[in-house]
Amino acid sequence: MGKGNGRQFPALAKAATGIGGFDEITGGGLPRGRTALVAGSAGAGKTLFGIEFIYRGVTQYGEPGVIVAFEETENELAENVASLGFDLKDLIKRKQLVLDFVRVERSEIEETGEYDLEALFIRLGHAIEQVKAKRVLLDTIEALFAALPNQGILRAELRRLFRWLKERGITAVITAERGEGALTRHGLEEYVSDCVVLLDHRVTEQVSTRRLRVVKYRGSQHGTNEYPFLIDRTGISVLPITSLGLNHKALNERVSTGIAALDAMLGGEGFFRGSSILVSGTPGSGKTSLAAHFVDAACKRGEGCLYFSFEESEHQIIRNMRSIGIDLGRWVERGLLRFHSARPHIQGLESHLALMLKQIGEFDPAAVVIDPVTNLAEVGTTHEASTMWIRLVDSLKSHGITAMFASLTSDQEHPEMSEAHISSLMDSWILLRNLESNGERNRGLYILKSRGMAHSNQIREFVLTNQGAQLCEVYTGTAGVLTGTARVAQEARERAENRARQQEIGRKQRELETKRQAMEAQIAALRAAFASESAEVEQMVSNARLADQAVNETMAILSQLRSGEAKNGPIGESKGGGNNGGNKKNGGSGRGQDERRRPTAS
């Protein structure tokens, strides 16, 4: 016995554990054909890790297993893990699993000379034989240290046991209690040189977080970080964070914000799909309302949405959003929207992250809302919080999920400063501010940044109506930024001024018209005066002509009367001839001159 048919495995052959995330950080699981040590303090989850390894081995990888329990009976073990959906009894019935409880009581044992632990080997060998097991869990073999007084024999036998398992090509997990200043209380890590996994359950500021670290993995690359893990109704999930990088694809598709005016501010089409949006604002500035619009729009497109709420319950949000005309309840009913509400202090940041990633993985939404991120970050330190956001954002981006993060800012002068650690991760940043003036508060919205798209630089007033949120142009002028009633008043004032101006113009126009009419009247009067004057002149001319004629006729008559006295004529003629020599040619014209002179003279 004990001489196994030593099968050889390639140096890096691995046995997948089926534990969510663990296989990713170890590049495939535990070393095949070797023994791995899982160490941790009480309640760290060692036994569960081992059992999940065995259970998944049977159910997912067709590798039968053996569980040797030193601390709990078969029934206790089976009951403990039944709540996680691990039906060990069924596996036993199907001859895929042997569960052997080894009870050792120090008080019942008397050492009386030399011995070895061959019986344990025989039991184990028998169990392995029964189901042709490939995987073995010894939980926890340290119990032997308490039961057997002779440590020398025990250590030699353990060394032999691990060699024996290796020779048989069994992939084994042994669990051990965490020791003071050492990995394990009894130095089991000395015997297990291939793979050591450390589980930790730490409580910081009354918040507990489970963490896992691969301390050692001979001949294999592995993540060396501490990874948070969760124990929930499906077993252990480890968060593989380092497997994520900055290589997610950037999608060109755009998704609506749910508010047409906001879409317009974002280049007319809304956010990029898969981008991360930060909505920050002071209390009551409308972050949740904005998020509700975003969710509503996504659901209307038939896309799944996951809403993580750390402040309000699902019902509270649904009720509140109904008041602005958004019915989120119908999307919940149709299975498009899922809420996850929890108080931030219920668990550590890492556990929150793990839980969120798990939910995202299960539901596979197109959009995610986290409302708000701020009080969640309070659970851990700033550093922890920022690494968590990096992990979360990376994970969301790699899944192409559009995410909206609501962030509560204090009412201070530069809200931009308070969120330096998260804002740099975000693609778009919408700031909601309370604008206080003239004894009232109004909501202002503006886009602080939006990578990769032209966006408005305007501050808009964000008005919540029972028809949803609306964005109004705010009054920005010499009087500063005016919102709310001040804006309305200003608008009224402007309208009044406008009207006054219009009236003034009308009045001026009318005045001008009157003036024009007056001018025309004057022109007409002048023209009339002129006409009458000219008529008078013409009258005078014709009168004069008639008078001339009459004179001429009189003269003619007179000359006729003085006929024979021709000498008189030349006398008159010599007078005119002395002035103008030209008169010789045209005696008539000379006479004409005389004629003209005469009326003026008269």
Add this chain to the structure above:
Amino acid sequence: MAAVVEDRTSGAARQHPKLWQLRLYVAGQTPKCLTAFANLKKICEEHLAGEYEIEIIDLIEQPQLAAGDQILAIPSLVRKLPEPVRKIIGDLSNTERVLVGLDLREMG
């Protein structure tokens, strides 16, 4: 592999109210197992003559029996009767401790 080593007192001893029922677990005929059996035999003859029966179980042949008495170490001696059950591990070379283990000191 040798047959199960067995030694029984007379059938009449079964009805004996003070019958000691001892079970020795071995794994083949290793030196330790043989030593243990020899030591047990000697002690029983000295202290329990005519009042005992020894059952030898070879786990190599019957591995399934190891679980019943929660046997880990080889050789292991189990006192089935009188109750309570007592367990002694080792090759029984330390007679003093065997007697303590079997609760034979007071009787002696």
